[in-house]
Amino acid sequence: MRILLVTDAWAPQVNGVVRTWQRVTAEVRAMGHEVRVVAPDGFRTVPCPTYPEIRLAVFPGRGVRRAFDDFAPDAIHIATEGPLGLAARRLCLKLGLPFTTSYHTKFPEYVSARAPVPVSWGQAAMRWFHAPSAAVLAATPTVRQELEAMGLKNAAAWTRGVDTGLYRPGLDPALDLPGPVFVYVGRVAVEKNIEAFLRLDLPGSKLIVGDGPARARLERTYPGVHFAGMQFGEALARHYAAGDVFVFPSRTDTFGLVMLEAMACGLPVAAYPVAGPLDVVGTSGAGVLDEDLRMAALGALSIPGGRARAHAETFSWEACARQWLAALAPVPGAVHGNAAAAEGLA
Structure with missing residues (x-):
C-alpha cells in the first residue's frame, strides 16, 4: 500500500x-x-x-x-x-x-x-x-x-x-544526584504544567530533561533544580536511569509517550488522574495518580521498578x-x- x-x-x-x-x-x-x-x-x-x-x-x-x-x-x-x-x-x-x-x-x-x-x-x-x-x-x-x-x-x-530494548532497567545513570531523584522528561513549556512539579516540597533532587521556551525562566526561578537539556537515544535512557520516580505534571497531553519510556526503564509514574495517565498507567499499579501530586510522587517511591517495566512491556510499536x-x-x-x-x- x-x-x-x-x-x-x-x-x-x-x-x-x-x-x-x-x-x-x-x-x-x-x-x-x-x-x-x-x-x-x-x-x-x-x-x-x-x-x-x-x-x-x-x-x-x-x-x-x-x-x-x-x-x-x-x-x-x-x-x-x-x-x-x-x-x-x-x-x-x-x-x-x-x-x-x-x-x-x-x-x-x-x-x-x-x-x-x-x-x-x-x-x-x-x-x-x-x-x-x-x-x-x-x-x-x-x-x-x-x-x-x-x-x-x-x-x-x-x-x-515503546522501545523496550532502548529503554530498559539496569543502565548506568547519566547523573549522580542526591536521592531520591524525581524526573520529568519532555518539552519545557507552559502547557506542560511543569511548575506544579517544581513547586512541590520533595526530598532529594528534581531533574528536568528537555528544552523549550520556558526553560530559561524556570532555571532562574528554581536554581536548585537540575536542568539537563535535550537528550536522545541511549543518553536519554541513562537520564531516566538517574531517577527513582517519573513525575508527569501535564493535564493536557493526549497520551504521554514519556511515561511509557520511564516505566520501561523501571521508573514508576506520579501524575494527575487525567487523560493520558488514566489510560497509560490507570490501575496497573505501575504508578500513583492523585490530585495531590506531592502525595503521588511520594507514594510512587514504594512501587517496585519491575512492576513498572512489566506494564511498559504490554505496549508494542508493531x-x-x-x-x-x-x-x-x-x-x-x-x-x-x-x-x-x-x-x-x-
Whole structure:
C-alpha cells in the first residue's frame, strides 16, 4: 500500500508526536508498505509564534498538491492541524478523496494557556477540522470520549508503543544526584504544567530533561533544580536511569509517550488522574495518580521498578502500526494520477 502522511510535526522537532510518527512509519515500511511523508522540511517555513523551535510551512498548497499527484496514494493520513494539514484537508475535500486524521495535541487547551482565547473556540475549530475525516484517531479511550463529547462521532482508538530494548532497567545513570531523584522528561513549556512539579516540597533532587521556551525562566526561578537539556537515544535512557520516580505534571497531553519510556526503564509514574495517565498507567499499579501530586510522587517511591517495566512491556510499536494501517481509508483507484482534477487548487 502507498500511504501519504501529511504532518506539520517532524524532525528536527523533538516531541512525542514526532517520535510516534518516526517509529510508526519505520514499522509500516518494515511490513512492506510505502510511506511518503509531507513535512515542513520540504517547504519554506517561518517560526511558530511563541514557539520558535517549531517551523510552519508557508503557503504549502501547491507543494502538497504535487505530492498527491506524484505519489498517487492508496491512503491519506493527515496527522496535524497546522498549515500542511489544512492544505491537505482542503485538497482531499476538493477532490472527494477519503482521508483519516489523528488528534495528538489538545490545541484548545494549549492555545488558551498562551493567549486569551476561550477553550470553546478551539474546540469548535477541532470539530471543523476533523469532522470530514473517515476516522479521527485518538491515543486513549479517555481522549476518544472527550472528542465524542466535543461532537466528533468519528473518533477511533489508536494506541502507542515503546522501545523496550532502548529503554530498559539496569543502565548506568547519566547523573549522580542526591536521592531520591524525581524526573520529568519532555518539552519545557507552559502547557506542560511543569511548575506544579517544581513547586512541590520533595526530598532529594528534581531533574528536568528537555528544552523549550520556558526553560530559561524556570532555571532562574528554581536554581536548585537540575536542568539537563535535550537528550536522545541511549543518553536519554541513562537520564531516566538517574531517577527513582517519573513525575508527569501535564493535564493536557493526549497520551504521554514519556511515561511509557520511564516505566520501561523501571521508573514508576506520579501524575494527575487525567487523560493520558488514566489510560497509560490507570490501575496497573505501575504508578500513583492523585490530585495531590506531592502525595503521588511520594507514594510512587514504594512501587517496585519491575512492576513498572512489566506494564511498559504490554505496549508494542508493531501493534500501534497495525492499528493505524487498519484504520486508514482506501483511496479509490480511479484517482491515481488524477493531476487534471487538481488543476487550479493551491
